[in-house]
Amino acid sequence: xxxxxxxxxxxxxxxxxxxxxxxxxxxxxxxxxxxxxxxxxxxxxxxxxxxxxxxxxxxxxxxxxxxxxxxxxxxxxxxxxxxxxxxxxxxxxxxxxxxxxxxxxxxxxxxxxxxxxxxxxxxxxxxxxxxxxxxxxxxxxxxxxxxxxxxxxxxxxxxxxxxxxxxxxxxxxxxxxxxxxxxxxxxxxxxxxxxxxxxxxxxxxxxxxxxxxxxxxxxxxxxxxxxxxxxxxxxxxxxxxxxxxxx
Amino acid sequence: xxxxxxxxxxxxxxxxxxxxxxxxxxxxxxxxxxxxxxxxxxxxxxxxxxxxxxxxxxxxxxxxxxxxxxxxxxxxxxxxxxxxxxxxxxxxxxxxxxxxxxxxxxxxxxxxxxxxxxxxxxxxxxxxxxxxxxxxxxxxxxxxxxxxxxxxxxxxxxxxxxxxxxxxxxxxxxxxxxxxxxxxxxxxxxxxxxxxxxxxxxxxxxxxxxxxxxxxxxxxxxxxxxxxxxxxxxxxxxxxxxxxxxx
Amino acid sequence: xxxxxxxxxxxxxxxxxxxxxxxxxxxxxxxxxxxxxxxxxxxxxxxxxxxxxxxxxxxxxxxxxxxxxxxxxxxxxxxxxxxxxxxxxxxxxxxxxxxxxxxxxxxxxxxxxxxxxxxxxxxxxxxxxxxxxxxxxxxxxxxxxxxxxxxxxxxxxxxxxxxxxxxxxxxxxxxxxxxxxxxxxxxxxxxxxxxxxxxxxxxxxxxxxxxxxxxxxxxxxxxxxxxxxxxxxxxxxxxxxxxxxxx
Numbered sequence: 107x108x109x110x111x112x113x114x115x116x117x118x119x120x121x122x123x124x125x126x127x128x129x130x131x132x133x134x135x136x137x138x139x140x141x142x143x144x145x146x147x148x149x150x151x152x153x154x155x156x157x158x159x160x161x162x163x164x165x166x167x168x169x170x171x172x173x174x175x176x177x178x179x180x181x182x183x184x185x186x187x188x189x190x191x192x193x194x195x196x197x198x199x200x201x202x203x204x205x206x207x208x209x210x211x212x213x214x215x216x217x218x219x220x221x222x223x224x225x226x227x228x229x230x231x232x233x234x235x236x237x238x239x240x241x242x243x244x245x246x247x248x249x250x251x252x253x254x255x256x257x258x259x260x261x262x263x264x265x266x267x268x269x270x271x272x273x274x275x276x277x278x279x280x281x282x283x284x285x286x287x288x289x290x291x292x293x294x295x296x297x298x299x300x301x302x303x304x305x306x307x308x309x310x311x312x313x314x315x316x317x318x319x320x321x322x323x324x325x326x327x328x329x330x331x332x333x334x335x336x337x338x339x340x341x342x343x344x345x346x347x348x349x350x351x352x353x
Numbered sequence: 354x355x356x357x358x359x360x361x362x363x364x365x366x367x368x369x370x371x372x373x374x375x376x377x378x379x380x381x382x383x384x385x386x387x388x389x390x391x392x393x394x395x396x397x398x399x400x401x402x403x404x405x406x407x408x409x410x411x412x413x414x415x416x417x418x419x420x421x422x423x424x425x426x427x428x429x430x431x432x433x434x435x436x437x438x439x440x441x442x443x444x445x446x447x448x449x450x451x452x453x454x455x456x457x458x459x460x461x462x463x464x465x466x467x468x469x470x471x472x473x474x475x476x477x478x479x480x481x482x483x484x485x486x487x488x489x490x491x492x493x494x495x496x497x498x499x500x501x502x503x504x505x506x507x508x509x510x511x512x513x514x515x516x517x518x519x520x521x522x523x524x525x526x527x528x529x530x531x532x533x534x535x536x537x538x539x540x541x542x543x544x545x546x547x548x549x550x551x552x553x554x555x556x557x558x559x560x561x562x563x564x565x566x567x568x569x570x571x572x573x574x575x576x577x578x579x580x581x582x583x584x585x586x587x588x589x590x591x592x593x594x595x596x597x598x599x600x
Numbered sequence: 601x602x603x604x605x606x607x608x609x610x611x612x613x614x615x616x617x618x619x620x621x622x623x624x625x626x627x628x629x630x631x632x633x634x635x636x637x638x639x640x641x642x643x644x645x646x647x648x649x650x651x652x653x654x655x656x657x658x659x660x661x662x663x664x665x666x667x668x669x670x671x672x673x674x675x676x677x678x679x680x681x682x683x684x685x686x687x688x689x690x691x692x693x694x695x696x697x698x699x700x701x702x703x704x705x706x707x708x709x710x711x712x713x714x715x716x717x718x719x720x721x722x723x724x725x726x727x728x729x730x731x732x733x734x735x736x737x738x739x740x741x742x743x744x745x746x747x748x749x750x751x752x753x754x755x756x757x758x759x760x761x762x763x764x765x766x767x768x769x770x771x772x773x774x775x776x777x778x779x780x781x782x783x784x785x786x787x788x789x790x791x792x793x794x795x796x797x798x799x800x801x802x803x804x805x806x807x808x809x810x811x812x813x814x815x816x817x818x819x820x821x822x823x824x825x826x827x828x829x830x831x832x833x834x835x836x837x838x839x840x841x842x843x844x845x846x847x
Contacts, residue, residue, distance in 0.1 A: 397696035586829035589829030
């Protein structure tokens with residue numbers, strides 16, 4: 107249902123994302139009927155954001171120029187009430203990523219943070235052993251921390267993993283299912299963040315529609331299950347299939 | 354026929370293109386027997402262009418450094434009569450893209466502009482409602498405008514869409530067929546521009562051979578028809594298949 | 601055997617690599633159970649390298665910023681005895697690449713150079729006709745030259761091609777087999793370099809384990825043989841399959 111709404115509305119999603127997953131993100135958005143546009147030059151970021159239906163900020167391969175562009179695009183989106191999804195990739199992996207994450211959260215009004223548990227810990231200031239851009243290991247009450255972050259930054263928070271959780275700081279919902287093979291496909295979290303941006307551009311009820319999107323995404327990974335090369339192909343097939351209203 | 358010539362001559366195509374489609378472009382060129390080389394540093398763009406058989410300039414994720422590199426590479430190619438294909442991705446989407454497009458067209462001798470109808474409108478100065486890097490909507494006599502642009506910049510122009518058109522400013526030819534699913538594969542236009550560059554490096558008669566290339570490309574998309582993940586795989590299979598002389 | 605060790609140890613591999621193959625490299629590392637992290641900002645390269653199990657430096661789309669990052673990351677890895685694999689993509693294609701290659705070899709302690717024969721010639725100062733980032737043509741005693749380079753830079757050298765060779769400057773071993781179709785898949789050499797980095801992070805005996813990795817890689821390409829789109833999918837499937845201990 108959630109993907110179908112996107113497919114009907116075909117929102118334009120401005121992505122400032124990392125070069126590792128840019129192609130996969132574009133193809134995933136196209137598979138569900140959305141229109142991706144990638145533009146990270148300082149000279150055009152604000153203008154492109156102002157003409158889009160949603161903005162995705164992803165710090166997976168950040169540098170000093172793209173941080174400037176993210177802030178310019180974010181301010182431009184905020185002025186026009188265009189929803190912003192923030193994906194703080196590897197927030198706990200280096201000081202540079204953590205500082206950038208905090209700068210973005212402080213300077214912009216973010217509608218949704220989509221992260222893994224290690225990134226949530228970094229944002230919340232909890233001690234955690236990160237492993238690059240993977241979740242890493244540590245002790246954390248995910249629900250409590252996610253609600254705390256949602257309240258602090260007045261936004262929705264989605265933390266994905268074996269179980270996904272979504273919260274607006276008051277309500278909380280867990281989504282189970284899916285197949286862990288999805289974690290062997292680079293950018294699976296990044297693409298989900300982009301689809302969330304498309305959802306926020308298309309939905310009536312953000313919390314419920316995003317929860318449904320998480321269910322669809324888990325279903326796509328279950329349906330795609332195979333060896334990893336075939337899984338990639340199947341997963342895009344499934345996204346398109348679900349967006350067209352099949353079960 | 355058109356792809357087969359490329360497969361026999363195996364031209365080296367220097368691509369200054371966007372990071373979203375760089376991998377797909379390289380794989381598409383390799384599928385038809387051409388050799389891609391990506392090099393966008395200011396310090397090597399001119400030298401790499403001078404050693405290549407064709408140059409592709411694509412502004413899909415432009416920034417101030419890559420614009421400098423495009424101009425340096427383009428001048429270098431012009432000096433040695435190496436053909437240049439220009440793909441003005443999203444020319445109408447932001448002022449920065451339009452200014453860059455005009456700078457490239459004014460400073461370089463371009464052999465072929467390969468664009469969609471929205472980008473054609475931007476180049477011709479026609480009012481148009483762009484949607485990111487997609488075609489967008491508006492009123493335009495595509496044939497007349499393409500011929501005007503071809504005459505103004507003394508180059509070939511290919512405008513792709515449901516029907517493709519190619520013109521040298523005097524002759525004009527329409528190519529029909531293909532499958533619209535190709536538009537759900539990011540970089541399908543960008544790859545076509547790269548294949549056109551390989552064609553210009555390999556052909557005897559640019560107009561006719563490019564028209565044949567457009568036919569091959571449409572045939573590949575028809576033959577590849579499937580759900581979108583499978584379509585990606587099939588499309589590369591088909592390019593290789595056609596380049597090897599199968600029907 | 602070689603890939604299985606990686607799959608058990610799941611090393612974190614910091615890749616400073618080109619944007620053409622970043623996605624494919626990440627997916628190839630994930631397929632064999634390793635964790636990729638891409639980070640090329642000057643402000644975080646050293647820190648990320650210091651927290652990783654291996655470092656890959658690949659100059660496929662180098663620029664002045666990424667060269668700085670490579671040197672910073674490399675110094676950081678050297679201090680902590682973290683193994684470094686260097687992939688001098690297109691070292692002979694432009695002066696900028698050759699100068700960068702020499703700067704890296706002079707300033708850093710490299711554990712393994714993984715290159716093609718044209719790049720080997722460039723490093724050794726042998727006259728050679730490069731073709732972009734492909735091998736090109738010329739006369740070279742590959743074994744003798746590889747041993748010379750291995751001795752000069754006190755490192756392992758792997759030169760891949762129709763036959764692969766590995767040397768530590770004293771021992772030398774040739775690996776045959778595989779399918780040439782692998783050269784039609786962009787980044788096949790770049791991914792191999794990344795897998796070598798994962799191997800160096802996981803192995804007991806570098807020379808023997810890398811030779812086994814070369815055998816596994818050739819087996820994967822033989823097993824994957826198909827038209828090129830299907831080959832891509834099959835190849836990732838095969839890497840995962842071999843890493844899981846199947847034959």
